[in-house]
Amino acid sequence: MLLDIVILAAGKGTRMKSSLPKVLHKVGGHSLLSHVLGAAKALESDNINIIVGHGAETVKAEFAGEAVNFIEQTEQLGTGHAMQQALPYLRDDATVLILYGDVPLTPTATLRELLDQVNPEAMSLLTVELDDPSGYGRIIRNAQGNAKAIVEQKDANKDQLAICEINTGIMAVPSALLKAWLPQLSNDNAQGEYYLTDIVEMASNDHIDINIVQADDEMDVLGVNNRVQQAELERYYQSVQAMVLLEEGVGLLDPDRFDCRGELSAGNDVTIDVNCVFEGTVNIGNNVYIGPNCVISNCDIGDNTTIKANSVLEDTSIAGDSDIGPFARLRPGTQLAKGAKIGNFVETKKAIIGEGSKVNHLSYVGDAELGSNVNVGAGTITCNYDGVNKSKTTIGDGAFIGSNTALVAPVSIGSEATVGAGSTVAKDVAEGELAVARAKQRNISNWQKPVKK
Incomplete structure (x- = not known):
């Protein structure tokens, strides 16, 4: 015909x-x-x-x-x-x-x-x-x-x-x-x-x-002629999506507070808490927990991963056994190897995080490649943009980056190297070296604190 x-x-x-x-x-x-x-x-x-x-x-x-x-x-x-x-x-x-x-x-x-x-x-x-x-x-x-x-x-x-x-x-x-x-x-x-x-x-x-x-x-x-009908169809559409996932064994803690705006596939023993939004193509492995209020777009999430509340992931690949959030933001190009950890108020962009490496608190890692078992201290940033160009930061296996460090790219930190807290590092650090780049501390005696006028 x-x-x-x-x-x-x-x-x-x-x-x-x-x-x-x-x-x-x-x-x-x-x-x-x-x-x-x-x-x-x-x-x-x-x-x-x-x-x-x-x-x-x-x-x-x-x-x-x-x-x-x-x-x-x-x-x-x-x-x-x-x-x-x-x-x-x-x-x-x-x-x-x-x-x-x-x-x-x-x-x-x-x-x-x-x-x-x-x-x-x-x-x-x-x-x-x-x-x-x-x-x-x-x-x-x-x-x-x-x-x-x-x-x-x-x-x-x-x-x-x-x-x-x-x-x-x-x-x-x-x-x-x-x-x-x-x-x-x-x-x-x-x-x-x-x-x-x-x-x-x-x-x-x-x-x-x-x-x-x-x-x-x-x-x-039902046709859409106004915003009310649009909202009615949205909830109907989402209820159908939720029922399909429930029948496939996905645990939705509240199907009425779930939104899939793309293609979502999930393995066994997956739990999705309330108010999560999925966009684009999202693939979820086995034994994954996604906490409330997360937005996940075009991601592959490996087995045994936990994504805690209020995290936003976009164009990200997670190998598995990872712990993310709460309040983490993983931007396009982020790749987490097995066992990598991204903590609260951490932002990554075009970052490759090696196996077992940790960025636990209040940090920005962009245009960077981290080896395995790297520890990045709280408040660390990769200074990847000079106002015109983006440059790369490389951190070798087992390196330790102290808290409140600024890594001015392009820069390379060698394997097993240590960077002291509060440093601004603009030169390469060789394997096993300690880098400390901060002003000498002065303690002033008999200091008179300011008094309110």
């Missing part, structure tokens, strides 16, 4: 009260449109078209690398008018699946079921039953229970408004029929727009079967 897909993504989204096109607002860390496009690509269509309008250039830029056709709707005259713009891009013998860029969470399996209901003499609609159908087009059925029309809220009479089965807007139609019906659309209605839904009545009049597929959950077909 040839499959052409059209995604309607031209709306402004006035109720979002944002300069960002509505379809670029996010759920689960991904834009609404990227969710829809992901489902479309899963159906393996070689003809995916996106109708753009408001913020067209911004939307195009966001998806510049995708194999899709962008079609501009220069005037916002309704969904029927939007589909009319797509007609030249539709193949005569294809099935056309119509999706919406602000309806992000429709399962691919549901779309496949919808496509299975289409043949040259039949189209299909995706509907859902709502307790409160206000604002949605109602499905009108004939005496035999078959769909015969869709009536929009503003055009519905009292009896029609009582119907709880609503149109989701998602449908699949043979291209030949769509090309016959779309030019016949009229804007003689309360909105003065061309409704795509009017083709349902045309299908009924032409004795074309209208097959109905009902969504399992209203959240699968």
Whole structure:
């Protein structure tokens, strides 16, 4: 079966009260449109078209690398008018699946079921039953229970408004029929727009079967028109993510306070405390504990690692058996060998920390390579930036760096070397040497302390 897909993504989204096109607002860390496009690509269509309008250039830029056709709707005259713009891009013998860029969470399996209901003499609609159908087009059925029309809220009479089965807007139609019906659309209605839904009545009049597929959950077909609906979908999306992880054996101490905005995989005996946020691709090994309020982005976390509360990790690799935090910040390019320890209020960036090495307190280690079993004292910083260039600090195996040390890069500290506390080191220290670089202490007798005026 040839499959052409059209995604309607031209709306402004006035109720979002944002300069960002509505379809670029996010759920689960991904834009609404990227969710829809992901489902479309899963159906393996070689003809995916996106109708753009408001913020067209911004939307195009966001998806510049995708194999899709962008079609501009220069005037916002309704969904029927939007589909009319797509007609030249539709193949005569294809099935056309119509999706919406602000309806992000429709399962691919549901779309496949919808496509299975289409043949040259039949189209299909995706509907859902709502307790409160206000604002949605109602499905009108004939005496035999078959769909015969869709009536929009503003055009519905009292009896029609009582119907709880609503149109989701998602449908699949043979291209030949769509090309016959779309030019016949009229804007003689309360909105003065061309409704795509009017083709349902045309299908009924032409004795074309209208097959109905009902969504399992209203959240699968909920569109985002305002911030409230966006928040509702976010929590639903996160609850689904949490349930998958729980079923895989991950310990979430409170599934309602968990956010995954990317891809998360975890081994056995993993515990994640409350308010943790995962972004990008995160891989967690076995027997890992992640404390509350952590943000972890694009990281590999090895077995037997503990990440304590309020730590932030980004583009970091941890071999395992490590202890991190609390209040640690590991920035891009950080690599921890087995058994390395990063303590409270420590920041690292583009730092390779060797096996068993420790940076325990209140330190900054950037553009640095530490060997094994290095101890970095509290308050130590690598001075890696001279205002123009970044330079590297190298510390050999077993070296000891005293507290409150400034290592002015480029500089190398040899294996088993020691740097005395309070030193500013701007020259290399050889293997086994002691470096002390601080002013001589003076003690002044009979010192009169200042008195408050």
